[in-house]
Amino acid sequence: DAKTTQPNSMESNEEEPVHLPCNHSTISGTDYIHWYRQLPSQGPEYVIHGLTSNVNNRMASLAIAEDRKSSTLILHRATLRDAAVYYCILTRFNKFYFGSGTKLNVKP
Amino acid sequence: DAGITQSPRYKITETGRQVTLMCHQTWSHSYMFWYRQDLGHGLRLIYYSAAADITDKGEVPDGYVVSRSKTENFPLTLESATRSQTSVYFCATRGANTGELFFGEGSRLTVL
Numbered sequence: 001d002a003k004t005t006q007p008n009s010m011e012s013n014e015e016e017p018v019h020l021p022c023n024h025s026t027i028s029g030t031d032y033i034h035w036y037r038q039l040p041s042q043g044p045e046y047v048i049h050g051l052t053s054n055v056n057n058r059m060a061s062l063a064i065a066e067d068r069k070s071s072t073l074i075l076h077r078a079t080l081r082d083a084a085v086y087y088c089i090l091t092r093f094n095k096f097y098f099g100s101g102t103k104l105n106v107k108p
Numbered sequence: 109d110a111g112i113t114q115s116p117r118y119k120i121t122e123t124g125r126q127v128t129l130m131c132h133q134t135w136s137h138s139y140m141f142w143y144r145q146d147l148g149h150g151l152r153l154i155y156y157s158a159a160a161d162i163t164d165k166g167e168v169p170d171g172y173v174v175s176r177s178k179t180e181n182f183p184l185t186l187e188s189a190t191r192s193q194t195s196v197y198f199c200a201t202r203g204a205n206t207g208e209l210f211f212g213e214g215s216r217l218t219v220l
């Protein structure tokens with residue numbers, strides 16, 4: 001199964017950009033890169049996903065390395081509500097495998 | 109209309125008892141998934157279903173049984189609950205043409 005590696009935790013200041021890294025050196029050509037986040041006591045929620053090109057949506061941006069072995073989730077301006085666990089996931093054949101994620105702490 | 113609902117939200121049972129966690133969706137999404145999340149850990153895939161009557165194992169299927177006779181329902185059964193199955197269980201759906209998973213609120217199961 002495709003694996004991802006993320007730092008256990010990161011800290012950011014409110015209203016500053018946050019770059020959450022993810023390594024996925026075993027990615028195959030058909031694997032999509034997904035990001036989800038989980039707020040305390042809630043189910044995960046979708047943030048963004050991509051295949052090869054960088055992606056932007058209202059929540060975040062996804063920067064994918066040219067060799068696709070790593071990616072970075074960018075929150076352009078962190079708020080206190082962005083404090084959550086962020087999961088980087090590779091999807092293959094419609095299976096979504098979550099790792100342990102990065103716990104993001106946002107300081108006021 | 110909640111889209112995806114799980115029941116019960118909280119359940120306490122004893123070792124050896126059978127427990128069924130229900131998952132119901134109103135979107136007619138093709139794919140449905142069951143995950144478990146243990147304290148301080150990420151989610152692990154138990155089973156998933158690509159359509160009615162089509163199911164497949166995930167990472168940790170042992171001790172669990174699923175069925176999907178109707179598109180909208182995907183029950184997860186623990187035939188003989190063990191303490192190691194104490195966890196929070198999340199159901200999720202995904203449309204055939206969408207990239208994202210939609211999660212329920214979770215079912216917290218405690219096995220004594």
